[in-house]
Amino acid sequence: GIQVEQSPPDLILQEGANSTLRCNFSDSVNNLQWFHQNPWGQLINLFYIPSGTKQNGRLSATTVATERYSLLYISSSQTTDSGVYFCAVGEYNFNKFYFGSGTKLNVKP
């Protein structure tokens, strides 16, 4: 299967700071999603981004498929951004996803 590595594993930020989360993957992918697992355990879909760049409010993501990485940018972080961010990739059209181990983000007030 595809190996997915996320970095950093842990991140502590002061409210208002910016951050970049990285996802490297070992093989060509046809789909990639970023998820946020909030403190209640819910997995929230942030971006479906197999390539290119997308923005949604304070969050944006870029995937460079040819170089096998994706970046998630969080600007002006808020305490509600805390939780675990997962990157998930898939080889074929929406068959199984391979998840990274996640980046645990703690935003302090």
Place this chain on the structure above:
Amino acid sequence: EAGVTQFPSHSVIEKGQTVTLRCDPISGHDNLYWYRRVMGKEIKFLLHFVKESKQDESGMPNNRFLAERTGGTYSTLKVQPAELEDSGVYFCASRLTGGPANYGYTFGSGTRLTVV
């Protein structure tokens, strides 16, 4: 539209007992997936239904796990008998084949299973 719904949200059972988890996908979604995260490790794929058929069940850990999707609507995942290492969070996701290009999986809130 309602999202992916999972029941129960939490379950605590004793080793050796049976537990059945349920997932109601988004109405009309033909693809349904089960994943789980155990012991704080990465989230791993269990299986994939297309309508009522098992498309890929390569992630099912052993024969104590049985998944069904009768009628191609909701799905159940039964663990019998449960073992301590089955503790974790079980996620369900659904997707519509041929859905919008910017649309991926939608996950449910998960069922937290604790085996004691």
